[in-house]
Amino acid sequence: MEVYFKNVHPKFPEGGKMSQYLENMKLGETIDVRGPSGRLIYLGGGKFSIKTLRKDPAHIVSVKKVAMIAGGTGITPMLQLIRYITKEEDDHTEMSLLFANQSEDDILLKQELEEVAESFPDQFKLWFTVDRPTEGR
Template sequence: MEINLMLPQNSMGPDYDTLLLVFKARRSQRKSDPITLQDPHTKYPLPLIKKEEISHDTKKFRFGLPSPDHILGLPIGQHVYLSSKINGNLVIRAYTPVSSDEVKGYVDLIIKVYYKNVNPKFPEGGKMSQYLNSMTVGDTIDFRGPNGLLVYKGTGNFAIKPDKKSEAHRKFVKHLGMIAGGTGITPMLQLIHILLRAELEEVAKNHPDQFKVRYTLDRPPHDWKYSSGFITADMIKAYLPPPGRETLILMCGPPPMIQFACQPNLEKLGYPKDNTFAY
């Protein structure tokens, strides 16, 4: 299966970050390890065991699983819900781990912290992201899952539900396109990690014809070597696989990017709706 990942970037920060990757994939192996997420309707309190600063407003949070032998039990393409009482109100947010589901003993989340009084449109900032940032090692938060409408089954096979109440239908693809904005990159990283595994570090060196990266900035500096502006039909046509029965385009990012840049341009280029999926 050939995969293209396109990721738009905002020169002012990581809100609209975009790249293109092309590579070959191979099937992952799963072991019968104890699973944390046994029931999607049950909340599982997990302790914070490590917090790492990636940038001034982006943090990596590591939560411990019930034992060193446990895996999270999250199918590729799915997400978890984190929930907590914040200022007397229940707050629930969806997140996609960046750690592989084969990792034992912990799960990693990379989260952008939306601080108060930074964005005038949202003066209070992000309730959950600020709460997570305030947690100290040993504090717990409730996880619930797996959740989501798409699951990657391996060897190019996907199971996709049109909605929560519908049965999943199988789709086999040879070409997979991805468009991700901001923290929408995390569901795509799930697929990239499971598909590339150990080859990821060496792929650019060993497979130059199978791995390519493309960026676009809305306001690029004068020495910028890649694309500029928001995602357009020309970018999609140039960097993503063309429409076809065995092509699937995945999208994840801010709603305006999906609704006004991605979907209209994909439709304009002739991609059928059932060959596209927005997280």
């Protein structure tokens, strides 16, 4: 886990609140985590159930293509969707992912994402972007 400390990066003067909290936990301390509890659910075959507000009725939306933008650890729900769609042989939903990170070293699951792009070239397109390019590349 990378910790984003206070007053280190000018764009994020407060740093990462969650990573700082986790960094300061004592060995043996625990936290409760719950979820997911989203308003967007993939039903398969390019169909999504979407609620504008949690208490609203769901609307079913059918798509042929899904565009995703993720940053850092935000890749997790995107990867779940990518894995689900590519696992289902009869799901031909096309996906595009733009994955942003601070540096190339920060790119989580890079190898797995590249393998999916290589295995499903007609179904999954992948682009990476970084704030700080690696020297010499």
